[in-house]
Amino acid sequence: MVTSKNTKTFKGGIHPDLDPYLTGNKEYFKISPPDKVRIPLQQHIGAPAKPLVKVGDTVTVGQKIAESTGFVSANIHASISGKVTAVKKFPVAIFKQSVCIEITADDTDNNLHTPKKQDWQRLTPDELKNRIIEAGIVGMGGATFPTHVKLSPPDTKKIDIIIANGVECEPYLDTDRYTMCNFPHKVVEGLQILMRILNCRRGIIGIESDTPDAIDVMRKTVANLENIEVLALEVKYPQGAEKQLIYAASGREVPSGGLPMDVGAVVNNVATMSAVYDAATTGKPLIERSLTIVGRCIAKSVNITVPIGMLLSDIVSQLGGFVENPSKIIAGGPMMGEVLYSLDIPVTKGTSGFIFQTQDEAVTFSMGPCIRCGRCVDICPMRICPAQIAQAIEFGNFELAKKLGLADCIKCGSCTYVCPANRELVQLIKFADQQLKKKKGL
């Protein structure tokens, strides 16, 4: 049994008041392949991919349908077999449209045929990395940073620790536990593959102590491996944030404005590790992912595995629809997720879940004046002063906001969560960030 005494963590952070009905382990529900998928060309940070197919083409599952257009970009593959019925802009999130390749299923074989399993230990680091690039793997925790970029540090940076992120990035989500409990070998071998690519001798799997089953399974899996360790971490948000996880696992602080590689660390989500394993052994591209569907107003709160590009409306109807009208639909978690205005939104490589809130849960707030209680300062995991920064932004003084550490904000939303005056702290910070980016662009 894991106790909270010997668990590690970072400084700051929150223990949000959660709805017990929505937390905890979810059942797995098998989703059957949809008739139609809409695969966005931009599912990653960086340049959008370039389409290789046009309307009317027939594609088979696993076929590359769009290719990477730069170093920070990623390939995209067909997640079902069928006919390309549209290559145009579709809504992919609120206020966001992206060019999608729409594939409508026909009666061709929808099973992915991959080459025979290969022993990845026979492949060179470069061959392994090429397989990851070819498979279009990006960070599946939600940040969607192309994985191969993390695996190509400059020669001056020596990576000596790779961390598998098994911390559920947000409350209510249950996909990382699902991946670890069901594919522990894939996670561990994926981690070993990354260690081989980076010539790194030490691997850590960080898991929060509220998922003891995942910790047990992973500990058993790494029992005979000397250089991989499973770390139980305290349950606290945002433990799954990269910089906080590195600190919790190794005591290293990523420098302000720096990257994990500056402290010799690389972090990847456990689902990414599993995808790396598949790509390295069979060449299977990233065409499906696991995610959590959760809410009081939906018939079932479950973990599912779906093809990339499957529309949320298809998922909801397979799950049995709504038992009550939802008031708010969130892609991602309750702390950082984005709201949706429609169900016709595709699952992307970075979608870790959907949350459905009822009218009672989806309360709206009116912002009061700051009473300077200092809670946002106490809990800020980056140790900046959100209250002061937000005030500077309200006065339009972006320079002061920058001086106070605007750029260090990881936008975890903890400050807004704890604010008794319901101040939109992280929202103001995001606003200033956007304004500054716009200014730079001009």
Added chain:
Amino acid sequence: MLKQQLLGSTAPHIRTKQSTQEIMWSVSLSLTPVLAFSIYHFGLSALYITFISILSCVAVEAICLKLRGKPISAVYDGSAVLTGILLAFNLPPTVPFWLPIIGAMVAIGIAKQAFGGLGYNIFNPAIAGRCFLLTAWPVEMTSWQVHGVTSATPLAIFKEQGMHQLISQFNSVPELYWNLITGTIGGCIGETSAVLLTIGAIYLLYKKIISWHIPVTYIASLFVLGYFFAGKDSFCSGDPFFYIFSGGVFLGAFYMATDMVTSPLTKKGKILFGFGCGLFTFLIRKFGTYPEGVSYSILLMNTATPIIDRYLVPKKFGINKGAAKPNEA
């Protein structure tokens, strides 16, 4: 599939349940035992004064909000009620009925609303009100009576006649301490009972509405300074327990200095703030003409809050000594 329109908002989509209103009402609630005791100890006049004070604070707040064109519903946040309670608690129980009304005008009208209302005031409104009254009506503000009998505060006796006289008045040192802790002494309405104020403060600490930083450093620094320097005879001859249990230290440390709006944001800042309050209280008591120094010390430290907030900020993540430089391997 969707029968109604969806709500849109930016993350986070869950919020803590503790609101500004809850904070203000909880602080007021935690002061009810103190009020009950002071009614028992000082008589019904304590209740009248408190009632008038609360009523006039709420009225002044509502009028100011109206004049400023703000929604009057903001009075329900409870901050004006709390100011009313604290203002009354800082008045002698025998003051004329119009004194708290004027106090409320200064506290809410000038110290709070003229600066922009809740969250924007520089000075603790209740203390600003009290200090104004103390300066303008010094006689009314320093006449102490318990059940119709004039009785100077222990601090005044200590200041004017010394510790020996004080002990002889209370028969013995343990009896003096007992009276100081339970509060059966002369003083302002809400400042005498150290034990009930502490119980209220423990409730607030438990609810995480106040933190230990200000009260503990305030009381501790006063304790140490009192021990070393407060004695009339020589160095280290002071009575630190008398020093902290007398006057308005407990009311000031737990309820006035911890006012969120006028105290620093950060933990480090709060520690410095508490120490500064202790230091100024000591200096005023030792060298000033007033026997008591809590209100003025807090008011002084209120002015220091912006500069403390400017310099005593937490070290950002990633600029600690242990952290590597972005350009180093």
